[in-house]
C-alpha cells in the first residue's frame with residue numbers, strides 16, 4: 001500500500017532505529033507523529049524532516065510510553081492535529097540495564113559467551129527493582145497502552161490500520177545464556193501480544209505485524225554495557241552488524257504491502273549472526289574487510 005499521505009505514529013522516534021524509520025517513511029511521503037521522551041531530539045528531527053520534504057506533515061509529542069495518561073493525551077491531541085492514525089509502530093524500548101544491585105557482588109563472574117551475554121552480564125536477582133519496573137513499563141505496558149489508545153481513537157471505528165511491533169530475535173529464541181532475563185521476557189511478551197492481538201482483530205481490516213531485529217549498532221548496545229567502549233567493540237568484533245537504516249528498509253517493505261498481504265513477522269539479522277549466540281567472528285577477515 002503506498003505510504004504517501006498515510007499518517008504514522010512512531011514511538012521511540014528520537015534516535016536509533018526509530019529515527020531511521022522516521023527518515024525512511026518521510027522519504028516515502030508519510031505524515032509522522034514522532035513520540036519519545038526527549039523534546040530536543042524530536043524537535044530537531046521534525047525540523048530536519050520538514051526541511052528535506054515539503055510534501056509531508058510532521059508533529060511530535062513527548063510522553064513516557066509506560067504512562068497511560070501521557071500516552072492517551074498525546075495520541076488524542078496528535079489526532080486532532082494530523083487526523084486519524086493509519087499506521088502504528090511500537091518501537092520504544094530502554095536498553096537492558098547494566099546496573100546491578102548495590103548490595104550484590106558484581107555479576108561479571110557470569111561466564112561471558114559469544115552472544116548477547118557479552119557485556120550485559122547482570123543476573124535477575126542482582127538487578128534493582130526500579131530498573132526491572134522501568135523495563136516492564138516501557139516494553140510491556142508501553143506497547144499495550146499505545147495500541148489501546150490508537151485502536152480506540154482511530155483504527156476500530158475506521159476498520160483499518162496496521163500495527164507494526166519492533167520486537168527482537170530474542171523474543172522467540174529463548175536465550176541459551178544467562179543475563180538480560182527481563183529484556184528477553186519482555187520481548188517474548190511483545191511476540192505474544194502481537195500474535196494474540198492479530199487473532200482478536202479478525203473481522204477487521206487491521207493488520208498486526210512483528211519485525212525482529214538481530215544485532216544493530218545503536219546507542220542501545222552502548223547503554224547495555226554502561227558506555228564501556230571496549231565491551232561495546234568486543235560485542236561487534238569480527239563481523240559487520242546491521243545499521244538502523246537496514247531495519248528501516250525492512251519496515252518500509254512490510255508496510256508497503258497491499259492490504260491483503262501481511263508479512264506477519266520478519267527476522268532481520270546480520271548475516272554473521274546465525275542465531276542468538278552463534279556469531280561468525282571471522283566474517284570480516286574472510287570478506288577482506
Ligand SMILES: NC(=O)c1ccc[n+]([C@@H]2O[C@H](COP(=O)([O-])OP(=O)(O)OC[C@H]3O[C@@H](n4cnc5c(N)ncnc54)[C@H](OP(=O)(O)O)[C@@H]3O)[C@@H](O)[C@H]2O)c1
Pocket residue numbers: 011012013014015016017018035036037038039041063064065066090091092093094095138166167168169212213214215216217218219220221
Ligand atoms: N539495537 C539492536 O540491536 C536491537 C536488536 C533487537 C531489537 N531492538 C529493538 O529495536 C527497538 C529500537 O531500539 P534501538 O536500538 O533503536 O534503541 P535506542 O537507540 O536506545 O532508542 C530507543 C528509543 O526508545 C525511546 N524510549 C526509551 N524509553 C522510552 C519511554 N519510556 N517512553 C518513550 N520512549 C522511550 C528513546 O527515546 P527517549 O530517550 O527520547 O525517550 C529512543 O528513541 C527497541 O524495541 C529494541 O528492543 C534493537
